[in-house]
Amino acid sequence: MFVPDIVGRVGPKYKVLADVFEEAVIRGELKPNTKLPSQRILSYQLGVTVGTITRAYQELERRGVTVPVVGSGTYVKDKVKTQEEYYHPIASRGGMDLCLCRPLILGQQKRLSESLEALVSEPNAQRAVLDYFISDGLQGHSTTLQTWLNERWQWDLDASRLLWTYGGQHALSVVLQALTRSGDSILLEGLCYGELINTCAQQERKAVPVAMDEEGLIPDDLALQCQRHRPRLLYLTPSIQNPTGVRLSDSRRLKIIEICRRFDVLIIEDDVMYCQPDERCSPLVSIAPDITLYIGSFSKYFAGGVRVGYMVLPSTLQPAMKQALRTSCMHVSPLLLDLVCRWLSNGAMEQVEEEIARELKARYRIFYKMFPTHKRLAVSGFNVWLYLPENCDSRTFKNELAETGVFVRDAYFFRVGSYPVPNAIRLSLTGPVSRDELKTGLQFIKDKIAAWRRL
Ligand SMILES: Cc1ncc(COP(=O)(O)O)c(C=O)c1O
Structure with missing residues (x-):
């Protein structure tokens, strides 16, 4: 003592x-x-x-x-920590991050504090969001999402077809768990969102690549892979592909739906990636609601840390999906849902979407000024797919950049199975926190490419 x-x-x-x-x-x-x-x-x-x-x-x-x-x-008392220390990411590697595909934090902080302030003066809401969901969640949250989706897409959707998730990745994991078994084949775009490839490996599902080009997934190859592998699911990002940024052409949409019907394949439509309001296009689920599981999320539209997404399901799949969701997390936190629903009903979501679009347009101007010969994109999302000189392997290029503290993704990161890897890298225009930082990073990459060209 x-x-x-x-x-x-x-x-x-x-x-x-x-x-x-x-x-x-x-x-x-x-x-x-x-x-x-x-x-x-x-x-x-x-x-x-x-x-x-x-x-x-x-x-x-x-x-x-x-x-x-x-x-x-x-x-x-415990050592007094400064706010900066306390909120510092544990695994921050510093440097210039052109990997991170995320919405920049613009007006979201203001929206968050407004909603929290509103919640402070609503004791009934506080009580409700602190409780377990008895069954399907809270009535108001469900109808808010229903109304918002119906207005956004001109749908006439029943709320019973909706299910909340902890973001897009959680939805994908739950879908695989609910609808497939170990050893089942799942068709993916040949270059695909990397975490889904990891999920397939972890759940012992066989990830089968389907060929793609500048119009998106190639229907003939889809039919071939369906014949060969008899898959249960096809995963697709029709509105904007990750990593290539390609949009699936209208003519292919119908062909793909026809093939999936013929082979009794369900479509997982991932619409998580950010699309600017003037470039939005109607999802596949509008055309084929009976065979499509649509996945949306607010991670790329509002803030990555919010971790709220949703699924629009064919009614027949509702019981299986609900069961899988319970197994995975019981239910999504009503506190998070309450914040999201406030933003959906008070217009904050759309305003943030517009703010992101303005910032993104400014960043594309910087990009095209730096790379004037790059093909103008039909859909300009957060990422740009940049082809490298033939003599420069994308993995070597990525590693060289990383040594100097500039981080990008090479094409191998997105490769499904033994799909041929193009010589390209993915740059996230929203990874750098400021436009000046983006300019510096792009200039650095441009100089490195020029050096490889001279070799
Ligand atoms: C195509 C695609 N789908 C899903 C996700 C995961 O989304 P979320 O952050 O909502 O889990 C990502 C994340 O980058 C993605 O690129």
Whole structure:
């Protein structure tokens, strides 16, 4: 037990005691979270009144050195962390990140504080969002999503076809779990969102690549792979492909639906990637709702940390999907859903979407100025697919950049099975936090490409 030595010190006893304790904390003799001696024992050992000790402990608390814990005693405070330290990402590698495909944080902070403030004055809402879902969630959340989707896409959707998830990746994982078994084949675009490839591997599903070109998935190859592998599912990103940015052409949409019907294959339509409002196109699920599971998310439209997504399902799949969702997480946090639904109903979601579009347009101007011969994209999402000189392998190029602190994704990252890898890298225009940082990064990449061309 630490017994403070107050011999020879002058001044009021409680202050002297507080000084001695504080100095011991600063020296490290009393470590964070150490319990201070009981007041009664200390008063006996030092020959002072319990009241003096109580005042000394109050003084320590006032100075921010200790904290009282009800029913337990007084403890040395944990090291005071600055906000910056506290909220620093654990795995931050620094440098210039052109990998991270995310919406920049623009007006979202204001929207968050407005919604939290509103929630503070609504006790019924607070009670509801702190509880378990009894069955399917909260009525208001479900109808808010239903109304928002019906207005956005001119649908006439029944709320019973909707299911909340923790974002797009969670939805994909749950779909695979619910509708396929170990060893089943799943058809994917030859170059595909990397985390889905990992999910297939982890769940022991066989990921089969389907060929693609600048119009998207190639129907003839789809038919061939259906014949060969008898898959249960086809995964598709028709509105904007990750990583290539290609949009599936209208004529191919109908062909693909026809092939999937012929081979009894369900389509997972991933519409998570950000599309600017003037470039949005109607999803496949509008044409083939009976065989399509549509996946949406607010991660790329509002903020990556929000982790809320949803599925639009054929009614027949609802029971299986609900069961799989329960197995995976019981239900999505109503607190998160409540925030998202406030943004859906007060127009915040659309305003943030517009803000992102404005920032993205400015960033594309920077990109095209730097790479004037790059093909103008029909859909301009967060990512650009950049072909490299033939003599420069994309993995080597990526590693060279990484050594200098500039991070991009090479084509191998997106490769399904043994699909031929093009010599390209994916750049995220929204990875860098500022336009100036983006300019610096792009200039660096341009100079490196020029150096390879001279070889
Ligand atoms: C094509 C695609 N689908 C799904 C996801 C996952 O989305 P979420 O962040 O909502 O889980 C990503 C994330 O990058 C993606 O690129």
